[in-house]
Amino acid sequence: MDTFLAIFTVFTQLDLLVLVGVGTFVGIYIGAIPGLSVTMAVSILISFTFSWDVYPAISLMVGIYMGGVYGGSRTAILLNIPGAPSAIATAMDGYPMAQRGEAGQAIGVTTVMSFFGGLIGILVLALAAPFVSEFALSFQPRDYMLLAVLGILLVGSLSSGSMIKGIFAGSLGIAIGAVGRDPLTFTERFTFDFQIMEGGISFIAVMIGMFGVSEALMQLQNVNMKAVRQKIDRIVPSFGTVKKYLPLSLQTSTIGVIIGALPGTGGDIAALMAYDHAKRVTKKPKVPFGQGAMEGLVAPETANNAAVGGAFIPMMTLGIPGDAVTAIMIGALFIHGLNPGPMLMIDQPDMFWFIVGALFTANIFMLIFGLTGIKIFTKIVEIPRSIIIPLILLLSIVGAYAVNNSITDVYWMLGFGVFGYFMRHYGYPLGPVILGVILSRLLDDNWRRAIISEREELGRFFHGIFTSPLSLVLFVAVILIFVSQTPLWAILKKRLFRKTS
Amino acid sequence: MSRKLISAVIALGLSTTIAVAQDYPTKEIQGIIQWSAGGSTDTVMRSVTPHAEAALGGTVVMQNMTGAVGAIALNHVAGAKADGYTLLMGAENPLLYKVMGLGDKDYSEFTPINILARGTPILVANKDAPFDDYSGMLDYIASNPGALRLGSTGPGGLPSVITAMMNTVEGELDVIAVPYDGDGPALTALQGGAIDVMPAVLGAAIETIRAGAIKPIAIFDVEQNENLPDVPLVTSFNDGYNTYLPWGPFFGVFAPKDTPDDVVAKLSAAYTEGAANPDFMKLMEDRGFTMMGISGAEATAFLSKWQQGTAWLLQDSGLAKTSPEEFGIARP
Numbered sequence: 001m002d003t004f005l006a007i008f009t010v011f012t013q014l015d016l017l018v019l020v021g022v023g024t025f026v027g028i029y030i031g032a033i034p035g036l037s038v039t040m041a042v043s044i045l046i047s048f049t050f051s052w053d054v055y056p057a058i059s060l061m062v063g064i065y066m067g068g069v070y071g072g073s074r075t076a077i078l079l080n081i082p083g084a085p086s087a088i089a090t091a092m093d094g095y096p097m098a099q100r101g102e103a104g105q106a107i108g109v110t111t112v113m114s115f116f117g118g119l120i121g122i123l124v125l126a127l128a129a130p131f132v133s134e135f136a137l138s139f140q141p142r143d144y145m146l147l148a149v150l151g152i153l154l155v156g157s158l159s160s161g162s163m164i165k166g167i168f169a170g171s172l173g174i175a176i177g178a179v180g181r182d183p184l185t186f187t188e189r190f191t192f193d194f195q196i197m198e199g200g201i202s203f204i205a206v207m208i209g210m211f212g213v214s215e216a217l218m219q220l221q222n223v224n225m226k227a228v229r230q231k232i233d234r235i236v237p238s239f240g241t242v243k244k245y246l247p248l249s250l251q252t253s254t255i256g257v258i259i260g261a262l263p264g265t266g267g268d269i270a271a272l273m274a275y276d277h278a279k280r281v282t283k284k285p286k287v288p289f290g291q292g293a294m295e296g297l298v299a300p301e302t303a304n305n306a307a308v309g310g311a312f313i314p315m316m317t318l319g320i321p322g323d324a325v326t327a328i329m330i331g332a333l334f335i336h337g338l339n340p341g342p343m344l345m346i347d348q349p350d351m352f353w354f355i356v357g358a359l360f361t362a363n364i365f366m367l368i369f370g371l372t373g374i375k376i377f378t379k380i381v382e383i384p385r386s387i388i389i390p391l392i393l394l395l396s397i398v399g400a401y402a403v404n405n406s407i408t409d410v411y412w413m414l415g416f417g418v419f420g421y422f423m424r425h426y427g428y429p430l431g432p433v434i435l436g437v438i439l440s441r442l443l444d445d446n447w448r449r450a451i452i453s454e455r456e457e458l459g460r461f462f463h464g465i466f467t468s469p470l471s472l473v474l475f476v477a478v479i480l481i482f483v484s485q486t487p488l489w490a491i492l493k494k495r496l497f498r499k500t501s
Numbered sequence: 502m503s504r505k506l507i508s509a510v511i512a513l514g515l516s517t518t519i520a521v522a523q524d525y526p527t528k529e530i531q532g533i534i535q536w537s538a539g540g541s542t543d544t545v546m547r548s549v550t551p552h553a554e555a556a557l558g559g560t561v562v563m564q565n566m567t568g569a570v571g572a573i574a575l576n577h578v579a580g581a582k583a584d585g586y587t588l589l590m591g592a593e594n595p596l597l598y599k600v601m602g603l604g605d606k607d608y609s610e611f612t613p614i615n616i617l618a619r620g621t622p623i624l625v626a627n628k629d630a631p632f633d634d635y636s637g638m639l640d641y642i643a644s645n646p647g648a649l650r651l652g653s654t655g656p657g658g659l660p661s662v663i664t665a666m667m668n669t670v671e672g673e674l675d676v677i678a679v680p681y682d683g684d685g686p687a688l689t690a691l692q693g694g695a696i697d698v699m700p701a702v703l704g705a706a707i708e709t710i711r712a713g714a715i716k717p718i719a720i721f722d723v724e725q726n727e728n729l730p731d732v733p734l735v736t737s738f739n740d741g742y743n744t745y746l747p748w749g750p751f752f753g754v755f756a757p758k759d760t761p762d763d764v765v766a767k768l769s770a771a772y773t774e775g776a777a778n779p780d781f782m783k784l785m786e787d788r789g790f791t792m793m794g795i796s797g798a799e800a801t802a803f804l805s806k807w808q809q810g811t812a813w814l815l816q817d818s819g820l821a822k823t824s825p826e827e828f829g830i831a832r833p
Binding site for chain 2: 039042043046047050051137138139140141180181183184185186195198199200263264314318319320321324327328329330331334335337339340341342343344346404405406445448449452453455
């Protein structure tokens with residue numbers, strides 16, 4: 001019981017409470033600025049907090065993490081530029097809302113739903129961490145591969161209009177993700193013997209270019225257009241609104257926790273999968289998806305914040321990072337003299353409950369800071385374009401450089417920005433490109449691992465799929481989702497419908 | 502954070518002034534870490550540097566520069582001004598870049614500041630593996646050819662060197678090598694049963710071994726390990742390993758080759774003092790690393806001996822892309 005009380009450490013020590021608050025506040029802004037990532041901020045903090053005690057250091061990091069994941073939605077909604085990869089799906093319905101003058105309402109719903117998703121993630125972490133981590137460990141390479149295939153099938157949901165163009169964009173993304181030295185054999189791929197290609201193309205550079213720069217170029221075409229006046233009277237969503245989306249947000253939070261807990265997948269994939277899920281289960285949205293559907297905001301935002309709690313599950317129970325940020329936090333625990341690993345929960349259960357408490361506090365701070373700053377934030381949209389566009393370009397350059405301290409990334413970013421502009425012009429969706437880049441390695445590496453493990457025999461590979469319940473479920477899901485996107489499904493449905501009537 | 506930012510801006514402004522070696526350091530030193538944040542090189546370097554900073558009376562700003570198995574960071578520092586203001590925080594693998602065809606530079610372009618510590622390799626198995634010790638594993642491989650799945654981290658990584666050693670000492674072993682990008686993901690896969698056996702650095706596996714989630718098979722060293730006194734040495738099963746052991750990955754701080762001697766001396770002294778800090782030593786020992794703290798001629802000799810032994814081992818087992826002879830690496 002004593003160890004459980006560690007959950008209240010943050011509330012009883014004012015300095016920790018302040019640090020979590022400061023972290024959350026700073027995190028929201030770091031998350032909102034494209035290119036400034038939580039991963040980067042937390043790795044700077046490791047050196048910065050070296051001489052501190054472990055509790056204050058972790059408090060600050062937890063705050064930044066929670067705030068940062070949420071903050072990415074801000075610029076996604078207001079400027080159509082996701083501040084972080086996990087907010088890509090948020091832009092798809094958030095920005096159309098801002099264009100109608102409903103930015104305040106969009107941010108309000110996003111904030112409350114992020115809080116809800118975060119809460120679910122923390123609850124699962126607190127109550128079921130050992131079970132979830134055991135489940136996550138049972139994922140074999142073939143299961144990760146099937147998960148990646150499942151992800152790639154989202155192309156259909158992410159591309160409005162021509163499916164062919166969507167598939168093209170997705171394939172391009174997969175190819176971009178394959179550039180550079182292959183991480184398994186170190187063979188050079190698509191490098192054409194150029195040294196700058198060896199390190200591959202930074203995924204963040206592609207994202208900032210495609211969304212940030214191309215959006216700025218797009219808006220240059222109508223610099224003098226009057227900015228949309230934002231209604232800011234209805235910011236906090238009514239209880240009825242929250243209740244309406246409760247079932248959906250429970251489902252998408254579950255997706256978030258599980259994807260977050262899997263080592264190797266994080267909030268970005270979780271948010272995209274949740275968006276797709278929402279699109280599938282919502283039969284009659286009030287506004288169509290892609291034009292400002294509330295469900296399109298609720299799903300990714302609950303999922304990416306639920307993934308935060310999820311990512312801590314393997315970290316706390318096994319010492320295995322659930323994503324890039326928890327990987328750095330494991331390093332931080334190590335530097336502060338703790339031994340992160342499966343024994344941490346047994347040797348120092350206080351640490352576990354302390355982190356749960358800190359996450360919970362950060363989640364509350366996120367709700368407070370999120371709801372109070374909206375009025376000022378929405379003013380961003382009302383700033384004249386001749387001021388905001390150069391600002392976006394500047395931030396994009398700084399952001400792309402800061403990821404790896406490499407000027408090459410800036411060139412890539414600008415190149416993809418111009419390319420993305422033309423893609424938009426000709427009606428090619430950008431979402432699938434990013435999806436392809438994110439999933440490229442997950443698919444490629446795990447397919448190879450899976451087939452190598454089976455001595456490169458397809459028969460043994462499929463035998464493996466059909467004898468494992470987890471693989472079988474994923475495999476059936478892949479088949480069903482694939483078929484549902486082909487004309488075959490429509491014909492089948494018609495037949496079945498006729499029979500019953 | 503803002504204080505660091507301000508000092509970084511000031512440092513940028515000062516960078517035009519010419520530094521005199523006597524009052525080195527007059528501005529911030531950049532420490533380029535070859536691997537990503539949270540990895541073992543990163544944590545070791547971020548733990549020792551604050552102590553070294555105190556001894557040096559300067560600041561070292563740490564930066565992770567990843568990509569191309571560390572070659573990007575190596576090339577960056579090798580191309581930087583040799584004035585002691587850009588340092589490489591690296592691990593052992595650049596010594597194998599040439600023979601593995603990963604790059605044309607290695608530590609011969611650098612002056613070692615300090616080789617901090619070395620890791621001990623250990624062979625670990627999934628807790629449900631049908632054997633409990635090294636000879637049991639060999640029997641299993643012999644009676645089930647091509648069934649044992651062995652984790653690897655790509656050519657030149659620790660698992661590939663240990664596998665080469667095993668193949669040389671025991672004769673060709675018929676196993677499947679499943680590649681992972683780093684020992685962290687591979688150890689995760691080991692716990693989940695996606696692979697059966699994995700050669701890893703003791704520090705990365707020790708906590709999981711203590712928890713009983715994976716089982717230790719043999720330690721690849723010539724002396725019993727204090728952290729795991731009950732785990733047998735591989736040399737107790739086969740004398741042949743004595744030829745190649747002790748062998749292990751290491752962490753070191755390096756400066757570009759033509760850095761002035763007095764600057765190198767100052768840095769070496771600072772890192773030697775930093776590495777002797779009791780907090781740092783305890784941290785390293787808990788994780789099963791062996792402290793080295795060598796510099797100067799001793800470090801250079803260590804590097805060339807390490808490179809000769811490992812490069813020829815890889816060449817003899819057919820893993821090397823280009824013979825070490827081509828680069829003038831003598832056979833030990």
